[in-house]
Amino acid sequence: MKTIEIEDDLYLYIAGQTQHIGESASDILRRLLDAQSQLNASSELNDARVGSQALPSVPAEPVMGEDVEADKVISSIQHVEFDFSGIAEAGSSTKRFLALLSQLYCLDRSRFAKACVIKGSKREYFSQAKETLLASGKTSKPQAIPASPYWVITNTNTARKRYILQHVASEMGLQAIQIERVCEAL
Amino acid sequence: MKTIEIEDDLYLYIAGQTQHIGESASDILRRLLDAQSQLNASSELNDARVGSQALPSVPAEPVMGEDVEADKVISSIQHVEFDFSGIAEAGSSTKRFLALLSQLYCLDRSRFAKACVIKGSKREYFSQAKETLLASGKTSKPQAIPASPYWVITNTNTARKRYILQHVASEMGLQAIQIERVCEAL
């Protein structure tokens, strides 16, 4: 949750758009902004979804050429089930770490690419080139993420692995509950 | 002013829509919501649901010019793009401090050069040579300003960082509202 300040009249306007009791500011804004991007996306009429349906997320990234695309991808992400079965089996948290990252990558390559831009104070955490990781730290112990072109740093305690996972999942736009599950699976 | 809470991804999305230096959340939201109502208004098949309440208009920017010269300079600065999106994300106020200074530098190099002539009672605050700063104090912890040839002192509390920023922005000719926003971004 973030806190933002807005002017009173704008606040009143937004509050005036409430459709259900208990709707949060986020809900209302999503609806309003979503209505906009729908209108931008096509001139066709589409009010079939008004009211009943759960609203898809607003894209988390600033507009690219592929607005509508991104929207679809996100809503699909939100409903995909992770395959946790094999993961719990893996003997070490490092193994589970790699497996979970692999699933995130498979979920959506392009979102993963944006989400994995994360580094510590000195080390690079992700890269497609093993050497980049080796170069950024002394003994980062990079390992390949299965079924992907990426490498990750591995020489961290479990808490940090969890943090990295959390960051990527969150940056990819997963829902809080899912992020929690992913982190717990580590 | 009212304070509202919104979810992180929505926040990021909104922040990503920043177009000008000094834009507040209100400004951005007004633009986004306005774009929507424009589309609705121009449509023959206007949907009563959305149009039920008038969108408050964006207040005109108060460009109080006594001096035409100054006006021109200011307006050129005031329309340059300022990217606040990445800044809020930076983990420490020192990081944000450096990022903000970097943007000010990029905004106008020569104005920045004039504006950064500021010092404390003992310490030099800005310099193009790290050594100058080191020489002027005991532990000033100089750091390079990204994308610029300058260094700044870093070992100060946040209030002083804000003061320095304020001074530079003001000396560069930004408007009061914008200076305020820059300082708030710290």
Add this chain to the structure above:
DNA sequence: GAGCGGATCGAGGGGATGCTTC
């Protein structure tokens, strides 16, 4: 560079607070 996992501890940075100076 090859054994691997990862907890633990130390280095280093951030910046509030207290001390000094005017």
Add this chain to the structure above:
DNA sequence: ACGAAGCATCCCCTCGATCCGC
């Protein structure tokens, strides 16, 4: 002597990678 302004000490927290256990 008292207050304001500014410096830098020092504590805390984050992050790296050593080193031990398996």
